[in-house]
Amino acid sequence: MFIQYSPRSLDLQERLKAFMNEHIYPNEERYEDEMNENRRKGNPWVPSKLVEELKPKARDAGLWNLFLPHSERVPEGLSNLDYAPLCEIFGRVRWSSQVFNCSAPDTGNMETLERYASETIKRTWLDPLLRGEIRSAFAMTEPAVASSDATNIQSRIERKGDKYVINGRKWWTSGSADPRCKVFIFMGKTDLTAPRHRQQSMLVVPADTPGIEILRPLTVFGYDDAPSGHCEIVFENVEVPVENILLGEGRGxxxxxxxxxxxxxxxxxxxxxxxxxxxxxxxxxxxxxxxxxxxxxxxxxxxxxxxxxxxxxxxxxxxxxxxxxxxxxxxxxxxxxxxxxxxxxxxxxxxxxxxxxxxxxxxxxxxxxxxxxxxxxxxxxxxxxxxxxxxxxxxxxxxxxxxxxxxxxxxxxxxxxxxx
CATH class of the missing domain: 1.20.140.10 (Butyryl-CoA Dehydrogenase, subunit A, domain 3)
Structure with a gap:
């Protein structure tokens, strides 16, 4: 193929480079100092003041939610090809994508909600995520099984009346240590007798639902990845409304x-x-x-x-x-x-x-x-x-x-x- 970025992508690339030169690269040391100071105080899970300061600047510069294509809620979203060079620039400084509301796992969760959630769930969870007011986590991987094969998942989702009851243990649930994490997308099995790829379902689970216990944050080669973190979490008899299922049972x-x-x-x-x-x-x-x-x-x-x-x-x-x-x-x-x-x-x-x-x-x-x-x-x-x-x-x-x-x-x- 002959690679041809759109004029808008080319313009955004120049604006993003200028933003990085003015606000991101000069503040790399400040960001690390801020994180280390939180660790010295005994609580690394404190959102970065620097990132929160820069978010309004990024929004005002038109560098916000660029990752999400084909969404009426996000008309500024780019195609994958046009987004690629911008995402590459984000990658130069690992925390910078948070500034532009383009960081994982929120991007994947927002795209999931945009594609598969009801309008009520979108208004409740997607809209504040798009505004950068909250963060989210994706609970799929489990410590007891080889999660490279998602059909191994053991967590259960059982319907009881107008509720689903969740039981299971997850880990590497990225973003879950962040105090701004307000919602999980949870994957578990609803029907053990169904065909292998129709046993799993996904639910939207508010993070403050009773029965959710964060056991510990996990380190990556000794790094805590604060303030977002990757946690091991137990879900014990966690109840959510049946309306919180995405697409329906067996569609996970x-x-x-x-x-x-x-x-x-x-x-x-x-x-x-x-x-x-x-x-x-x-x-x-x-x-x-x-x-x-x-x-x-x-x-x-x-x-x-x-x-x-x-x-x-x-x-x-x-x-x-x-x-x-x-x-x-x-x-x-x-x-x-x-x-x-x-x-x-x-x-x-x-x-x-x-x-x-x-x-x-x-x-x-x-x-x-x-x-x-x-x-x-x-x-x-x-x-x-x-x-x-x-x-x-x-x-x-x-x-x-x-x-x-x-x-x-x-x-x-x-x-x-x-x-x-």
Missing amino acids: FEIAQGRLGPGRIHHCMRSIGVAERALEYMCARLASRTAFGARLADQSVWHERVAESRCMIDQARLLVLHTAHLMDTVGNKVARKEIAMIKVVAPNVSTKVCDWAIQAHGGGGVSSDFPLADMWAHQRTIRFTDGPDEVHRNAIAKMEFKNYLGSASSEVEVPVTRGC
Whole structure:
């Protein structure tokens, strides 16, 4: 394909770069100082004052809710292709997407509610999410089973009169430690006798419903990811109205497939931004350091790594843009192989480039004096988020084989996966 951004996307890219230069990059140290101060006080789960200060500026600049296409509520939403370069810019500073109300898991949850929720639920939960007044969490992954196969889920959703009763244990429920988290989208099984992919359902669950207990926040390579966090949570006899179900009983797997497609490409777009910034750090460091009588930038081993980084980043970006174009023009289902491919490629590229950048910085690379260790830890985690590499490679291979193995492989299922 010939990549052609719309004039609006090109304009937004320039405005976003200017916003980043004025408000985000100069405040990176302030953000970290703020988070560390909260940790020293014993409570890292405090929303960032800086982010809250910048949100109105982003909204006034027209840089708000750009992720959500085809929504009457969000006419400013962009196509996947037009959003891709903006999301890449967000990825350069991990917390920046919050400023523009374009951060996970809220983006995926907002898209889910827009597509599948009733108008009453949209007014109650989607509208305040779109205004950036609250945050949300997606409760799917479970510690007791391999959640790379969502049909393994054990949590139960049982109807009793005009209520659904929820019981189960979830973990890696991103965003749930944030005190602004007011609503969960919960996936569990409603009918154990139904066909394998019709057993699951999704419910909208207010976070203050009795029976929800946050057991602990989880760390990612030692990072707490405050103030949002990823928690292990018990749902014990949690009751919600039957009206809170999305689409109907047995539609959870279908909803998850629809939710995770856009989520995966957003992760990949941000991963390209991470890789680009890591390469910038690498080159600047190599140009400024001398070892054994020569600049590091003059040593051939670094020529190889810098060149390989540039090749990998540009290849990954083109694949992501191609996938975004397919999602816009033929839909997520037709583009499922390409979505799986970018989910393998992009975080592997960003992790590798971050690793080389860390190596170029020596001891500084693994310290908190540079953002590289945090960038690497988050990108290594993305190789699990929304499905591990192995599941996506399996799906890609099956789709490649379908023309060779007969009619039995003509329809290839792409597993719904999230987390570990």
